[in-house]
Every structure is written in C-alpha cells, then in structure tokens.
Amino acid sequence: MENRHVDSVKRIGFRKWYERQLLSSHAHMVLAFLSAIAIVGSMEAFRTSQGDAQLADALFVVVSAAIGIWALRRYLFLLMRAEATANQASCPDCGDYGRFSVVGQRARLMEMDVRCRKCSRDWVISSGS
C-alpha cells in the first residue's frame, strides 16, 4: 500500500520526517475538529430553515461528517505510524536515536532496512501492521 514514506525518510532523514509527520497529523486533527464545529452549525441551521435551504443544510452535515471522518482516520494513521517508527528508531547496539540511513525497503510489508550511522549496525523498522 502506502510506502512512499520510506522514500521520504530516505530523502530527508528520520528526525525531519518524524517532525513533519507529527505536524501533518495534528493538522488533520484540527481539520476533524473544524468539521465537528461545521456539523453542529449546520444541524443548528437545519432546525430553523425550510425547503431547499434545509436540504442544503442536510447535505452540508453529510459532507462535513465525511471530511471529519477522513481527517480523523488520517490523523490516527499518521500519528500511529510515526510513533511505531519512532519506537524502533534507536540502534539496538549503541542506542543512538534516529540516526540511521535507509539501505533498503520491502514493498509489501511496510518495512525498511536501516543502518546505524554511528556503528553501522543493520536492523529492520516495520511501520505498519
């Protein structure tokens, strides 16, 4: 499935990648929150409107809910993947955190082969379930 993140880690390095993932995940959380406000607002409008306006309000509730659910799922996905990766980012030998280079990737399993920049130890990071 989604495996471009391995390329991103390779290109910009783990620390920067992790930072961006957290920013992106929180942006999605904000979007989910705004969608919830929009839902409440249009439900309120729905109660007082009639005819076509009411139909438009109902449609707006559905659209806001769809965006909200998507944003929430995306938020959780990005956060969990970032945390799962971070939990495996320390070198098993020297304990150095997040200082590895990507030496290979396994397309199907959401795994990447990495090598410690300090002691050259190889290990595998799995970022999906």
Ligand SMILES: [Zn+2]
């Ligand atoms: Zn090491």
